Amino acid sequence: xxxxDPFIKGFLGGESDILRKIxxxxxxxxxxxxxxxxxxKVEAEDIFQNALVTLFVKLKNKELQVQSFEKYLFTICKNxxxxxxxxxxxxxxxxxPLVDESVDxxxxxxxxxxxxxxxxxxxxxxxxxxxxxxxxxxxxxxKDIVVFFNYAxxxxxxxxxxKCKSRLIQLIKKDPRYLRLKT
Amino acid sequence: MEEELEYEKIERxxxxxxxxxxxxxxxxAMESSPHLREKVALHKAIIGLEDEDDWIDFDGDSEILKKxxxxxxxxETLQFSEKLKEFRNNELHKKSLRRPWLNRSLIGAIAAILIxxxxxxxxxxxxxxxxxxxxxxxxxxxxxxTKGDGVNSIKELESLFRSxxxxxxxxxxxxxxxxxxxxxxxxxIGVSHLELDQYQTAIQSFDHLIQSNSIDFHKGYWYKALTFxxxxxxxxxxxxxxxxxxxxxxxxxxxxxxxxKELH
Numbered sequence: 001x002x003x004x005d006p007f008i009k010g011f012l013g014g015e016s017d018i019l020r021k022i023x024x025x026x027x028x029x030x031x032x033x034x035x036x037x038x039x040x041k042v043e044a045e046d047i048f049q050n051a052l053v054t055l056f057v058k059l060k061n062k063e064l065q066v067q068s069f070e071k072y073l074f075t076i077c078k079n080x081x082x083x084x085x086x087x088x089x090x091x092x093x094x095x096x097p098l099v100d101e102s103v104d105x106x107x108x109x110x111x112x113x114x115x116x117x118x119x120x121x122x123x124x125x126x127x128x129x130x131x132x133x134x135x136x137x138x139x140x141x142x143k144d145i146v147v148f149f150n151y152a153x154x155x156x157x158x159x160x161x162x163k164c165k166s167r168l169i170q171l172i173k174k175d176p177r178y179l180r181l182k183t
Numbered sequence: 184m185e186e187e188l189e190y191e192k193i194e195r196x197x198x199x200x201x202x203x204x205x206x207x208x209x210x211x212a213m214e215s216s217p218h219l220r221e222k223v224a225l226h227k228a229i230i231g232l233e234d235e236d237d238w239i240d241f242d243g244d245s246e247i248l249k250k251x252x253x254x255x256x257x258x259e260t261l262q263f264s265e266k267l268k269e270f271r272n273n274e275l276h277k278k279s280l281r282r283p284w285l286n287r288s289l290i291g292a293i294a295a296i297l298i299x300x301x302x303x304x305x306x307x308x309x310x311x312x313x314x315x316x317x318x319x320x321x322x323x324x325x326x327x328x329t330k331g332d333g334v335n336s337i338k339e340l341e342s343l344f345r346s347x348x349x350x351x352x353x354x355x356x357x358x359x360x361x362x363x364x365x366x367x368x369x370x371x372i373g374v375s376h377l378e379l380d381q382y383q384t385a386i387q388s389f390d391h392l393i394q395s396n397s398i399d400f401h402k403g404y405w406y407k408a409l410t411f412x413x414x415x416x417x418x419x420x421x422x423x424x425x426x427x428x429x430x431x432x433x434x435x436x437x438x439x440x441x442x443x444k445e446l447h
Contacts, residue, residue, distance in 0.1 A: 014266035020274065029316045037235070049267050056263050057254050070312060079238065086238040106251035111241045118232060118239075131350050137233040138346040148339075148355065162190050169225050181224040181241055 003059065007069065012060060022052070026070055030077045039081065047084070051076040054109050079112055114179055121171040129164035136161055189219075193226050233347075311420075315413045318442055321374060323435075325367050325399070337365045340372075349375035366397035370406060377410050385410045401427075405435040408442070421446055 002008065010018035027048055034044040054076055058064050066072040122130065135145055142154045151157045172178055195201050196209050213220050224240075231237035241248075254260065326341065336359050343352040352375045355361075361368040373388030389410065392403035404427050411420035424446070427439035 014263050019270050025310055025313050053264050061254055083238040085236040102255040103252050106255045111239050134348050138348050
C-alpha cells in the first residue's frame, strides 16, 4: 500500500466514491463481527469510523507496510473492539466515561503498533516455540500440551513454555520500536 | 533457575493463583522494582495477545503519546474525521439499505434514477474477499463425539482446530496419519491450510477427500470453492460451484447456487 496508489490517494482525500466503496465492502463484515460479540450497530459504526481515522493518520504520517487495505482495516476494527471490551471489563459498566477522543485514539494507535511488533516477533521464533506458544495463547491445558508434544511431564512443558516466552520477551525488548507498557 | 522461579511467580500473580499473603508480598516487591513491573506487564500483554476481551495498555505518560495525539488533533485529521461523520450521517443513515437488484423490475429511465437513488451501503459489487467472509462458516464442519478407534485423534484434531491452532492441527494430522481412518479429517487439515493462506495444500487436502471413499466426499467441493474464493480465483471458484449446483444432494448446494449468482 503506497500513498501514491489512486485508491489510497482518494481515501486520504476523503473522496465520497472511495469512502462508499470502503463502507460497502468492509462495513458489513465489521458489523457482523461486532454484533456477534454482543455489540450494537451504533458501536460498530463508531469502531469503523475510528478505525478509518486511525488508518488515515498512519497512512498520512508513516510508512505503512500492509498488503491489503481491507484486511488491515478489519484487523484495526477487531483490535479497537478488543480495547472497548477490555475497558468495559475493567470499569464493569456499559458506558465508558468520556475522555478526549484524540488522546484515546492516539493511545490506541501506539498500542496497535506495539501489538504488530509482538506479532512480528512471534513469527521469528522457532516452529516448535510458535506452536507451543500458540497453544498457550489459545489457553490449551498443559496436560494436552504434554500429550501433543510427547513431553515427559507438565513440568517439562512449563519449562519449555518459559524458555519460549523468555525468548519472545527478549526479542521484543531488543527491538528499538519497543515501548514500555502501563505498569 | 532464579529467573524461572520469578517467571513462575509472575504467572501465578497474573492468573490470580497466589495466596493473599503471597499476593501482598509480590505487590510490595513490584512497588519497589520498575524492572519487575515491566516484566509483569509484558507477560500480561503476551498472555492476552489472542484474548478477544483483552488489550495491551500502553503507559500514557510520555512524549510519544503527546506526539501521536498531535497527529490526531491536526487540522487535516479533524477535517477527514468531519468528512467521515458527514458521510455517515448523510449516506449511511438517510438512505435505504435495500439491494439494488431488487429494483430490476422497474424499467427505463425512472427505474435507473430510482436505482441510482437507493444505491448505497449494501454489497452491490462485493469483492471476492467480502463474499468469502460472508460464506465461510467453520461451524458446519463435522463434529466428532462418538467413541471408537481413531476417534480420539480426530477429536484432538478438531479441538486444536477449534482453538484456532492451525499449525498444531496440521502437525498432529500429519504425525498420526489420521486421514487413513477418518477421511473427514481432510476437511480440518484443508481448512487449517486455508486459514494460514496455504492455498495449494488446502486444495490438495480437499482433493484427497473428493477422491476418497468417504460418504462425505462431496463436501470437499464446497471447501475447495471457498479456497478459490479466498484466493480471488473467480474462474476456478465458478468451475467448482457448477459441480455442486449440478448435484442437488451435494453439501451446501443452496449456498453454491447463491454464490454462483453473486459471482456472475
